[in-house]
């Protein structure tokens with residue numbers, strides 16, 4: 001079976017393990033069981049008609065005496081590109097708007113408060129090619145581009161916060177960035193968060209197009225909670241997650257584009273570990289499908305030139321601060337994952353495990369300042 005035919009780890013376990021054993025395997029692999037969320041029949045029907053997977057789960061928290069529950073529903077959208085990569089740019093963008101628009105409508109039926117799309121969701125992940133044309137033409141103004149306008153309409157119509165990761169063109173200096181635009185449920189642009197770490201691995205030739213972001217670790221206060229966006233490759237950097245959490249993020253989204261041959265064994269671990277280490281919820285989103293490009297490109301590994309990046313394996317999921325996680329969406333299909341979470345769980349887990357309280361941050365900061373100096377001498381004891 002090829003990587004792009006294998007549908008999901010969970011499906012495989014469910015079809016091969018006896019029930020009692022399955023429960024134990026799931027407990028060890030995925031933590032406390034995430035309860036299924038009942039979604040309205042109209043949403044289930046619409047998802048099936050529109051040919052995408054719809055799944056719903058919820059994370060409960062203990063009922064406290066002094067604080068009411070803070071229940072929020074997030075929606076994670078994963079999808080393949082709609083038109084071939086050589087279709088006209090505006091047609092590709094319009095087709096993607098239309099596809100995501102119909103998924104967001106189902107998110108609204110499902111009571112989603114905050115929706116997040118995949119990395120550079122309006123375009124193919126063409127940065128493997130190292131060609132500038134036509135890919136740079138997909139770049140848009142974060143504040144006033146057509147995609148932001150489109151998302152503002154969605155936000156207002158559905159009273160939903162929209163996190164829209166795009167290729168950004170900053171007009172003044174014609175600079176490109178990999179940016180998530182955060183649109184409030186009022187329809188106003190709340191701000192933007194630029195990708196902090198740019199990969200130099202495999203076919204991810206993104207450094208040809210844009211630089212490391214300059215927006216730091218911004219957290220956005222929304223009506224539904226404090227959110228942050230750690231874009232794709234930033235998930236390999238534990239301190240990156242940590243800094244969003246230091247600024248008070250309660251939910252960190254990780255819109256991504258990554259392929260099976262490169263990162264799949266790391267995918268279920270990194271965002272989940274960040275949720276545990278930082279007492280917050282994390283939401284990992286990956287695109288699906290194989291994208292073909294007209295011109296061949298090489299990967300600098302001695303192998304033959306090829307026309308595609310490999311299979312983007314979807315598998316979007318949400319992880320909770322107690323180490324539990326939802327099952328992933330499919331590895332092969334478009335999908336919407338709806339997850340209800342009680343944000344009170346963050347403080348409850350913090351009170352139990354106290355990672356933030358016991359972290360020796362002042363000491364790390366002092367020693368790290370020394371360790372990054374050119375004249376640093378590592379402290380190693382030898383016989």
Ligand SMILES: NC(=O)NCCC(=O)O
Nearest residue numbers: 199204232233257258263
């Ligand atoms: N989009 C992106 O940063 N991909 C890099 C590869 C990975 O992080 O798995």
